[in-house]
Amino acid sequence: MGRVHNFNAGPAALPREVLEQAQAELLDFRGSGISLLESSHRAPEYAAVHEETLTALRALIGGTEEHEILFMGGGARSQFALVAWNLLRAGEHGDYLVTGNWSQTAVAEASKLGEARVLWSGEAGGFTHIPTPDEYTVAPTATYLHYTSNNTIRGTQYPEPPASSAVPLVCDMSSDILSRPVHCDRHALIYAGAQKNLGPAGVTLILIRKSLLEQLRDDLPGIFSYRSIAAKSSLLNTPPVFAIYLVGLTARHWLDRGGLAPLAAANARKATALYAALDESDGFYRCPVEPSSRSSMNVVFRIHDESLEPTFLEESRAAGFIGLKGHRSVGGLRASLYNAVSEESATALVEILAAFRQRHG
């Protein structure tokens, strides 16, 4: 099949040019005579890749001077546990804003290692709403406030980082990092699995404020300690070389195209067009999320007659659209509009939504 419209929720679309470069370099990496997949992580070829990736990420994110950038394996789900393990000492607690399934899992994993308090939860409202600052009060005694900036399953997103007073702010930014300005200065710690906007599955990015790093616990295994990972510039053990390389190529790709501002504008245009198509469908399609809480990355929706959803998936698949099925825990439909999903793909989706409605409305 030719190149399809990839609306996967993650792992997700990567820029075509990045994949082409990876393919071209796969057998003989930049004249080294070997593949990067076979390169020692101590070799000069990889050292250059590691540095280039860090340089591109710092340039793209901006304002990272006070933060260390780390790479770890294990996915964002490991970070649910590691945040609590690294930050919480006996008697301390972290506060959590629970806006969906991944926030809930973050609380559950952290609770194995420390006290994770649910400060606010949207569960009773079906996770269709992102709290505003007047809906919660962070305990000044909290060691950190944790939130999930974008909720892939429920299709919600914080319009901006939550207020946390003086309490250090920790963010799982897995599904919207690099989709808009990151506000690094407002966060003590940001983590993100790579497989949405950063690159392929297999590496997790951590941005941690240097002053916080110095205050962390040092009684945990080195491989799980931000301090020891930082002390070795993410080379404490063999890093996921190829995934870091692709993160670097992807960051460079967007940097060469103007950085986060044009990306954010394009993402807003894609999401606006799609939400408009749903909202203006006379009830044929329905987005369950409150307008002010809607995600620009994951647009979740239903068809008024839910029995038509399998038909929609089948017909759209045949027309070259993949990844439109909702998460298995909630059902329905979902279109993920990550950075590498083109405006052309979003427009094409709006068109097939209209055509489907005409046929079945």
Next chain:
Amino acid sequence: MGRVHNFNAGPAALPREVLEQAQAELLDFRGSGISLLESSHRAPEYAAVHEETLTALRALIGGTEEHEILFMGGGARSQFALVAWNLLRAGEHGDYLVTGNWSQTAVAEASKLGEARVLWSGEAGGFTHIPTPDEYTVAPTATYLHYTSNNTIRGTQYPEPPASSAVPLVCDMSSDILSRPVHCDRHALIYAGAQKNLGPAGVTLILIRKSLLEQLRDDLPGIFSYRSIAAKSSLLNTPPVFAIYLVGLTARHWLDRGGLAPLAAANARKATALYAALDESDGFYRCPVEPSSRSSMNVVFRIHDESLEPTFLEESRAAGFIGLKGHRSVGGLRASLYNAVSEESATALVEILAAFRQRHG
């Protein structure tokens, strides 16, 4: 530069045919219209890859009926901690045979989470010797006996799994798995970072006896629990998709060429030829390892006049040989002879060793 002789200690050489297949499939994975790097881990394309990898590994390793096969991120170093965390309850201890730097690190990381006792250590002897069964007695109270089957830095290797009486045997097999028969039946748990014989950096393989799995602790975060990873067939979170794919291609590659028996024979021939070249050099080259403890995977050696070593590295590099520098912690020289290092490369190395000796002897 043309294809070089890759003696990297890990990440290390991969079969050329595997890399060529990965390159050919990189942009459009088996007619899906997307790269596997962009594929959802819940998509049928990846489900097939996941199953194919497991099937190929089971066929290649053999005798795995009593074991679950798991994939995790984070590298073997994570397993140093996770073995103790999953297996040790309060008051219990694990016994460790310490044969090199990685065994020492395994003890250090495990000690953060439980009692890790050094049962035997070769440190005083410079780690040039692998203990025989009469040199240690496993405590019947030990929850497990841990050993490192091959020591990349010191160039030693167990000729066969150590005696452990009835105590469950745990092995870090990162650097020699698939190089010879695995003896799965003698191990309760085997783990291995992929980046030597299995595939690229970024995934860790775990073989765990099903009966052990049922006895493990269940009070740790799910992402670090063998039980919860096994319960979800290694899809508890997004796995490192591309690394698992390459592990599967590599396993299939060796399976198609006769499996572990011919691999073991080829590995023995490569190592025998190289050790002979060192031993028969009239003292020009020297291998510090006792003959009965020598590794077939990592041949460490010195030049009698150590000041010639930088010259050897320079000249061999210019002749297309890479990865021959010893680990930075011990210096000297090292040739790693993993599965994908051809007999031609080993022969070529023997030849340049002879030529260098002629010029400088």
